[in-house]
Amino acid sequence: MKRTKISEVLNSTEFGKEITVMGWVRTKRVSKNVCFIALNDGSTINNLQIVLDVTPELDQKLAGVHTGASLSVDGKTVESMGSGQKVELQAKDITVFGDANPDEYPLQPKRHSLEFLREIAHLRFRTNTFGAIFRIRHAMTFAIHNYFNSRGFYNIHTPLITGSDCEGAGEMFQVTTLDLNNLPKTEEGKIDYTQDFFGKSTNLTVSGQLEGELAATALSQIYTFGPTFRAENSNTPRHLAEFWMIEPEVAFNDLEDNMDLAEDMLKYLIKYALDNCRDDVEFLCKRREEEQKQKPANERDEMNLIEKMEFVLHNDFARVTYTEAIDILKNSKANKTGKFVYPVDGWGVDLQSEHERYLVEKHYKRPVILIDYPKEIKAFYMKLNEDGKTVRAMDVLFPQIGEIIGGSQREESYEKLMSRVEELHIPYKDMWWYLETRKFGTVPHSGFGLGFERLILFVTGMSNIRDVIPFPRTPKTAEF
């Protein structure tokens, strides 16, 4: 079937061309002699206006056309007589592929709540908002590969099924082909995993980092981009059980280089969205502005979406040590006047999200990279500082979203890493292959994990992570 994409039609200033367009009806307006149909084919957020002179024959066809119906329209591009658009299509003939029974089709030409659209996730692609979000999501995927490829990074596919149950990033989903109603048992009465598909207990990965490090200690610069799975029972607008993560890992990079990479990459991606998804970003910007008007004045954004993106683009991220952050928080007015639910009184405790938000939104008013955390509250593989009590960790904190990136310089000393493994009782049998990177030709190296959906939250201005992934997986929800 030969068709012209609506994005092409709208971008062309040539009138009088005979073309065929196909798409879905957004609205239909009929009067006695003329009928207007707003048609969308997903190639752009904008609709093409179809103009039909009503004849008895067309009238019959149009009877079956409602919001949601799919059409093919043959016609001629003409300069619009109306004020809403430059080009429109004067139709010669239409073919209805499929009607959408208005008694059953849930989408209307009006704003629906995001909660309602989440319940019809199979159809929400057809709304302006979700069309914009998923076009941007695509562009970000492409931009990420582009960023790393053009800088000499290799994309590594790390396994989704993992044999180690201690990747250290959270609860895991078990993968098994055993009959759960009739589990084979060992003599001691435990489950006999030797009879399972892989001959051992396996899980879905929570991170590709450990495998990524293996590749980085040979190819120097690698990145992964794939799904990860966390079986945490977390019900928040920032967490998913299945989400996508980007994990670069670079040999010969220290924490400073790691921070530079993270900041540069985020700015590249935000700029890419502004430069390549202008219509969609503008739509979402307006959408958010309207949403903000419903809120009380003190809860509204100071900047709109585009201003926020540009602000991040044009300002250096604040780089702050954990110890400095604790000092700032301890001496803050908020702390002294009891505004914090968790008052900051000492060194060594993990920061609560209210503290992170204070640092980002109140104190620095820009993205913050927090580094050098106490070793007790961070993962075993992070490089120990000379003080012996902090590690070379970094968290990139964004306004509203919180932690968008978590990373570190890795511990390259076999002895030091081994002693952490022992301290934390991590089973050697699951880790031996990882530890060998430090045994043979070990190098300083660093990396981080970027939560893809959290990036999408930022560049779309959406506030719930379930709205930036087509089919969200969360506790008790896997309908679509």
Place this chain on the structure above:
RNA sequence: UCCUCAGUAGCUCAGUUGGUUAGAGCACCUGACUGUUAAUCAGGGGGUCGUAGGUUCAAGUCCUACCUGGGGAGCCA
């Protein structure tokens, strides 16, 4: 998992102190209109008030439990 708020027409919501036959806008159907922009105007159909119990002469409204959803917290990306 904890705290908190909410659930009324297909959608978005109103419903007073517990009191007659539960309302509006949008959507849909019918009609009007020579170019509309989420068209407009007139009329029409559409409800087990989340579910189950309870209090009461009387429950959409009060109480209890459960379910579903939002927001916050923890865990983190």
